[in-house]
Amino acid sequence: MLHMRDVWVNWFEGEENGYNVCEFFEWRKEDRIELLDQVVVIKMQSNLFDYIENTLQELPEELLADVYKQSYVRRKSQRVELEYCFIATDGVRSIVVDTIGYHTPVRKSRLVPRQEEQLLTLVESELQREFYMDYLDCEKQYHILSPEPSLMKGLIRKERQLKQILFMALDQLYNDAEEAELKYWYTEWAPHKYREIQEMSYEEAWSCLYEDIKYGWSEKHEDYCFTMIKGQPFFEKLWELQQGEIEKKNVR
Numbered sequence: 001m002l003h004m005r006d007v008w009v010n011w012f013e014g015e016e017n018g019y020n021v022c023e024f025f026e027w028r029k030e031d032r033i034e035l036l037d038q039v040v041v042i043k044m045q046s047n048l049f050d051y052i053e054n055t056l057q058e059l060p061e062e063l064l065a066d067v068y069k070q071s072y073v074r075r076k077s078q079r080v081e082l083e084y085c086f087i088a089t090d091g092v093r094s095i096v097v098d099t100i101g102y103h104t105p106v107r108k109s110r111l112v113p114r115q116e117e118q119l120l121t122l123v124e125s126e127l128q129r130e131f132y133m134d135y136l137d138c139e140k141q142y143h144i145l146s147p148e149p150s151l152m153k154g155l156i157r158k159e160r161q162l163k164q165i166l167f168m169a170l171d172q173l174y175n176d177a178e179e180a181e182l183k184y185w186y187t188e189w190a191p192h193k194y195r196e197i198q199e200m201s202y203e204e205a206w207s208c209l210y211e212d213i214k215y216g217w218s219e220k221h222e223d224y225c226f227t228m229i230k231g232q233p234f235f236e237k238l239w240e241l242q243q244g245e246i247e248k249k250n251v252r
Contacts, residue, residue: 002041009034009096009109018053019152021108026157040070041087043123049090056104060131144171159217161242166225
């Protein structure tokens with residue numbers, strides 16, 4: 001088995017989409033950064049790598065057996081075994097996984113660039129391991145609370161996270177709002193469409209609003225998001241975590 005020593009990780013917990021497992025240049029000082037003493041390396045087929053990176057589903061039993069207690073973290077003066085922790089790579093990409101004792105990839109991290117380069121050199125001559133899973137080729141279903149990667153492409157960490165808050169607010173709007181309220185919020189986004197919006201059904205208004213708003217990220221998106229969530233403590237708290245104190249927005 002291949003191993004790497006002294007591996008820096010920044011755990012992102014419960015993330016089913018790889019775009020939310022941030023690359024090194026997006027790490028923050030308040031993130032949960034940890035030094036792993038030793039980590040086992042598994043070179044695998046690309047479809048399994050995609051599955052691990054972009055789901056929180058069960059891992060292959062054979063893979064779990066191979067990595068069982070093969071990785072360690074040093075806590076104070078003790079070297080502590082990690083039940084199912086490993087570096088996954090297909091020879092081009094990499095991700096570090098820790099199941100924290102479960103059979104699913106609960107925590108994920110990217111490698112720092114220097115260590116990723118070391119990893120790819122380490123596995124260059126290794127063959128990809130094949131692990132059988134009869135559901136491996138099932139196509140992942142994306143939706144408004146788990147947006148497809150194309151909607152997040154090109155965005156920095158803060159923009160991705162604010163966009164997800166906006167999508168959560170839009171989902172709540174769709175589930176809870178009366179037709180008049182939905183049309184009000186669509187008009188707030190596209191005031192030039194006022195007359196057209198008034199003629200729409202509920203589903204038409206929702207579909208058009210989502211299509212208009214789902215691509216890219218701009219100051220208009222940010223302002224619209226802030227206006228939608230104002231006065232809702234749950235969303236305001238999420239906003240604060242990305243933006244600092246919410247009152248700063250009012251200064252603009």
